[in-house]
Each structure stands twice: as structure tokens, then as C-alpha cells.
Amino acid sequence: MPVNCIRCNQNRAILKRPKTGDAMCKECFFFVFEEEIHKTITDAKLFKPGEKIGIGASGGKDSTVLAYVLKTLNERYNYGVELVLLSVDEGITGYRDDSLESVKRNQIEYNLPLKVITYEELYGWTMDEIVKKVGRKNNCTFCGVFRRQALDRGGLILGVNKLVTGHNADDIAETIFMNILRGDIGRLQRCTSITTGNEGAIPRCKPFKYTYEKEIVMYAYFKKLDYFSTECVYSPNAYRGNARMFIKDLEAIRARSIIDIIHSGEKLAVKKDAKLPIQGTCERCGYISSMNLCKACNLLEGLNKGLPKLGIGKTDRLRKQYNLSPAYSLNSSMANLSLKSSQLSLNSEKDCNCDCGENSEKSCSNQAKNSNNQLNNKLETIVDLNF
């Protein structure tokens, strides 16, 4: 029996909204989908007129719908913001190269400027090369850590005021569970806020915070949007996969679970005396970090020195073993101040603490200089790019 749309009561309903269980017609669904995102944006005051907003575009469904909806809403409601697409090319053959093609098609269709930033130019390594060194296990750690910084660096180059990402309600619910499972109190507290990174880094917003993944898929499907949907060719993170399955099962039992989990997350508060990591900056690259060395620098050092395991898991023991400067938590800065100075004096004696040996002092520092120049050059060439 055909059912009429609950909203307009005229057209035949063609879908059941996962979020509310209401039967709706296509036009009404488009309308409520866009209006809800508009409400999230205005309620949370995400945009100010004149701002430049970078959209993290992977070519997948979430970011494609995000770019489309933001462009539509910006025109409809006069946000007065300038939208740019920002893509990160991790260098994964058979995955990212294909998905970037769909970003490029969208760029033309939506007429938005696009900037692609590659791991190769930022770090000197593509993911394909990293996987060759690291193997299939743990490579997601590299990719995740590097991408986070890559987006920020890309944002800095483009001079954006804010970055928006396509993280949806399902992703947030999943992250809440992941942080509980891992006992990560600091992130548990942060992960439900709609805007993060106000201090230091470029603020990041999630306009899809309350949008069900299923509705995004429905929107993309009925709007016939061009997006790329293939899993990454490298093995996905097994542990997160558990949480993901759990969310899907929960949704199957009770569709409103996802929004209920976010409500739960919003009402979690951390004890005042609980030890939280201090947010500081990395002493090498200046990126936000709770250690003296950020995760990316740690991983990169490991890669460059042929010790790919260096940044994975507990790093202290391995760093000590290879006689590298210690990575310590900024929480224990008092205890480590003396350690740092002693380390400094140690360094000045040897002038170099990499594993190339004392004799090759000169070549080593030269190498460092070279790579530095290389990076600077690259950054300059990026800045020169203009649209």
C-alpha cells in the first residue's frame, strides 16, 4: 500500500528517515536534510561572514555531500563565506588516486577551488612507500597522524579560517565508544564538541555532527551525487572495526541509539582531579602536541632512520634503545627539565644524535640541512600556487 509523505501529505513517500522513522517523499527529505544542517550551523555559530572555509574533501560520500550542501546553503542563506576544497593525497595507488578523480570532477561541477596536498611533499614519503617499510599492520597509525597535520598545513597554506570535515553522527558515536574502550579521558571530553582546536591550530567543525550516515547516503543517492566508495586497499583498523560493528548493531535494534549516544557523550564530565594530558607544541615542528615531540615527528624520525616501529605504542623504550632524545609527556615537564638540559649538553658534544655514527658528523648535519632546504623549497612552491 503506498504511503503518503508525513510532511506534505501529498506526494508518495519513497523513503523512511532513519533518524525519526518518518515516511517521506524525496523533496521533503531534501528539504529537512538541508534545513537541519543549516540549523546546526546557525545554532553553533559555525561561520561568520567573510570567512574562508576549507572543506576536507576525500571524494567519499560524506565530504561530497558536505561540499554540495554547504555550497547550496551558502547561496540560499547568504552565509557570506568563501568555500575551498582541500584534499590530502596520501599516495595510495588504487584508492586515493581514484577518489581524487571524483573530487576533481566535483570541483568543476560545483565551481569551487581545490588544493591537493600530498604526503610526499610534506613528509617525503607516500603511504605506498610507508607500507613497504612498515607492513600492513599499524600503517593506519601513520596515515591518521599524518593526515591530521596535512589538513592543518594545507589550511595554513590556503589561509582558511576554519576547516570543516564530513564526520557524521555515526562517526562521533563510534569515537565516543572508542575513547571509553581505550580509557582516553582527554579525547572523550573533546570528541563531542562541534568545533575543536580553538587554541593554536585551525578550528575544525563538524556540521554533520547530528546527521545520520544512512541519511547522507540517501541524500547522495537521490541527488545522484558523484562520489567514490571503495574501502582503503590497506587493511582497516581492526579495533575500531569492533566499535563500528557495535554501532551498526545498536542502530539495528533501536535507530535512535546514535543520537542517544551523542546525548550521553555531551553529558559526560571528567573529574577535576583526573590527570589530563597538557596540550603544548612540538619542539620540532611547532604542531599541537601533548608530548615534547609530536606523534608525526616521532613517526617520521622512525621512517627516516629505518626504525618504523619507533612511534607506535610506547615510544620511550625504543627511543632509549636507539639512543635518541627522549620523548616525554608535557605533564611531567618539571621532572624532565633537568633531563632535557643534560640531554642538550650530550647533544652538543656529539652535535648529532642520529644513528649515522660520530664520524659522519659532517655528512649528517649536511643531510639535515639538505632535507630542510628541500622542505622549505617545497613549502614555497606550494605557497606560490594560486587560484
Place this chain on the structure above:
Amino acid sequence: MCSNNEGGLTKFEPKPDLALFRKCLKCDKNSVVVTRINDAMCKECFVEYFTHKFRATIGKSKLFDKDEVVMFPYSSSDSSVAMLHLLFKGVGEEAKKKFTFKTICVYIEDNYVFESNSSTHERITFMENVKKSVEYSGFKFYYSLIENCLEPSKNIVSDEIAKLNLNNENKEKFLNLINSCKNQTSKEELLKRLKTQLINRIAIELKIKKIIFPVSCTNLTIDMLTNVALGKGAHLSIETSLEEKLSNGLVYVRPLRELTSKEIAFYNRYNNIDSNIMAKSSSLKNLPNSTIYRLTEKFINSLQNEYPTTVPTIFRTSDKLTPTDELCPEDSCMLCELPVDTIKKISANSSAINDLEYSLSISRLDNTAIEKLFVLKSVCYSCSVVLKDVGGHGNLPQTIKDKIKSRDNLKDKIKEFLIED
């Protein structure tokens, strides 16, 4: 979605017959059990470790005064059976330092209420069997029935099974209420909350202030994740704490919260009290994937098998949480009796509640329909969902209905002094 530190916990690679070739951690005997991830122990040392951990939890925080009477809602589940035995040993001759508090137990029968074709006689026989299994402890036992939660009078508990009001009318009224619940998860949650309410009323009836619950670390973890999935995040830290002070003056204590269900199972086996376990795993007979609780149980147990630090990690997470300051302690939910978490902060325009309300109002233009879907007054977010699934609130316990009335009356009296925002 990828983020920093993608990796989860360390995976456990079991070695074949781990305990078989190892000596006990504490003495030189051959070990029989591996606990705390990788500690092998012999039977005697394990029982001593287990008992010590329980006693330390009670002793450490000086939970009970001398001669204080505490109530133990015994349910003949595995953790109940273990805790009764621990309490029994704690006051026995062998105990080095005897417990100075007095224990009174209450058994609430809820296994047979759902079986339509079981006779009253069978139910009595079952309760007599429970009675026999606990007689060894020497504690004073009271008995009650789950349907007594609907009983408005004070006649809800008795120290003799024969004196209980076992007529079918009460049972039917209760079944009508539970079965009017459209959703299996809501049914389970309603049952849990009604039982807790009954326990509270019994404690007040017996003039006891402290109630000890036999919740293991594993169950606490499952409860915690279930609460998150049910939208009860605001109450997470309250419902997992060692000592929980209720707004009505009662205090809940959870002295088993540092022991896992696996350890409890071994304890019961080594003390030959396995046969005392008589409770069914779920009185609603829910299948593993039919409710959120059952799903979470499956999820935690399978994770725990692969990653043995799962339960302890989640448990420690709960210890670092605290109730948010957005809760209003004067306004407690009439179903779960915990502070209402739906008060909107002016600063937080963007919230899950706001979003859901907007979604419902924008997709249904008929405004009268929305009224019913909004968060209910004097009910917390999660219980609003449960009560919406209950068909006809007329079936609810008189005590809940009275509460709504008295609160409204009270508010009427002071209405002119309240500033509405």
C-alpha cells in the same frame, strides 16, 4: 574515521594450557587458574586473593559503621551467590577481622512472573529452594515479589514466603504493564527500574539506609556502555560508583565492583556453591541481539576474550568521570530516580536534544503530534524514551503517579515565587 593513536588495546595471544605448567604466583603449588591477565594461582591462594580484594574494597573506604544494618538484595545469580558466601565468611569464626555491620537479605522473585503456564505452587517451590540454598549463611531473609512494585500499600515484603500475596490479579496487572511496552529494550529497562524502585521501598520499609549490590566489574562495564547507548551518559558515573547517595537518603554500595565475572565464577566453583545459582540469565528471555543490554553484553564479552584489558580499562574510565554540573539534583526522574538531564543550558544551543526536537518538528508538520514526542517533564532523557514506549501510563505504579501529582501540587503552591525563564 582515522585519528591519532588509531591502535586499540593489546591483543591477547593465548598460550595452550597456560595454567597447566606454571607454579602459583604466591606459593609453590601447581596453579589452577590464571587471573588478572596473566597471574597463575593455586586454588587456596586464589580464594584468599578474591576474599582479600572484596574485604579491602569494604574496609578501605570505611563504608559501614559498627552495628549498622545493611540490606542485600539477593537474586540467586552467580555474583549474588558469591557475595552471600563472602559476607557469611566475613562474620564466621575463621575470619581474622570480622565484619561489624549486620546483613539482612531480601529475595525478590522475578523468574516465574513471565511464565504464564506456571502455577503459583511452582513459584512457591522455587522460592523454597532458594530459601534452602541460603540457609547456611544464617542471615535474616525477607521475601518479596516483583509485581509488588505496583502495590500501593506498605505490604510489600515479608519474612515468610507463605505470607506473600501471590494472587494472580497482581501478577496480571504487572504483566499488562510490561507487555504494553512496545520495545524490547524499553521493556528490559522498565523492568530494571521498577525492581530498583521496589528495592528502595523495601529498604525504607525495613528502615535500612544502605543497600549493597553484588555488581561485578564486568557487569558494571556492560551497564556503563549500555547506559551510553541508552542516552544515560549523565548518570554514568553515578551508577558505577562504589558509593551512590540517592536523593531520598538511601545509599547504594557496590563492594564487588573490583572483581570480574570470571573471578566470581571460579570463586563459586572452588567453594562448591555453584548449585546455589538459580536465577535465569534474563527473566525476559531475550536473545543476544534483541536488546541493547544483551548486545552490549555480547560485545564486551567477545572483546574481553581477545583483549583482556578491555574491562579494566573501561572500569578505570568510569572512575575518572563525574556527574556534569548541568544536572539538577532537586529534580529527579520519576522512573530511575536520578537527576533529570534535560535542562537546557542557554550557552549550549547546539545539543542532541535540540537537534532531535528540531528533526521531529520539521519532519512532522502536525504540531500536536510533536507534543508527545518531546522529552517528558520530570523524566530524564533516557527514561522518556522508555515511558514513550509504554502504552497507557494508567498501568504505571500508583507510587509514580502520586509522585507526579505531589510534585505538581508542590509547584502550584510555590508557583508565584518561581521565576520562569
